[in-house]
Amino acid sequence: MPKTFSPAVMTANDLLEGDAVWWTGAAWSRDLAAAQVAETPDAVEALSAFASSAALEAQVVGPYLVDVTLASGAPFPTVRREAIRADREPTFAYAPEPLEKAA
Numbered sequence: 001m002p003k004t005f006s007p008a009v010m011t012a013n014d015l016l017e018g019d020a021v022w023w024t025g026a027a028w029s030r031d032l033a034a035a036q037v038a039e040t041p042d043a044v045e046a047l048s049a050f051a052s053s054a055a056l057e058a059q060v061v062g063p064y065l066v067d068v069t070l071a072s073g074a075p076f077p078t079v080r081r082e083a084i085r086a087d088r089e090p091t092f093a094y095a096p097e098p099l100e101k102a103a
Contacts, residue, residue: 007069
């Protein structure tokens with residue numbers, strides 16, 4: 001059964017900082033809301049070809065496409081892993097106080 005079409009955005013990791021970044025159509029952004037959304041199969045195919053081109057090698061590592069939903073008006077990843085990357089926050093609470101050393 002063929003996969004149902006889903007809009008997509010391109011993501012990667014910044015070459016120098018390692019942060020998750022999103023392609024805006026002109027540059028990379030750390031804000032998913034600024035990402036260029038490919039909303040047609042042809043646009044997804046073009047973005048996929050661009051993701052695999054050598055033109056990005058000096059800026060980012062590992063560009064790939066992420067399926068998104070536009071239900072809220074802004075792109076939001078349909079996969080939990082990508083939602084965590086886009087959130088840019090830890091997934092656990094840090095200890096509120098320094099741990100005491102054992103005597």
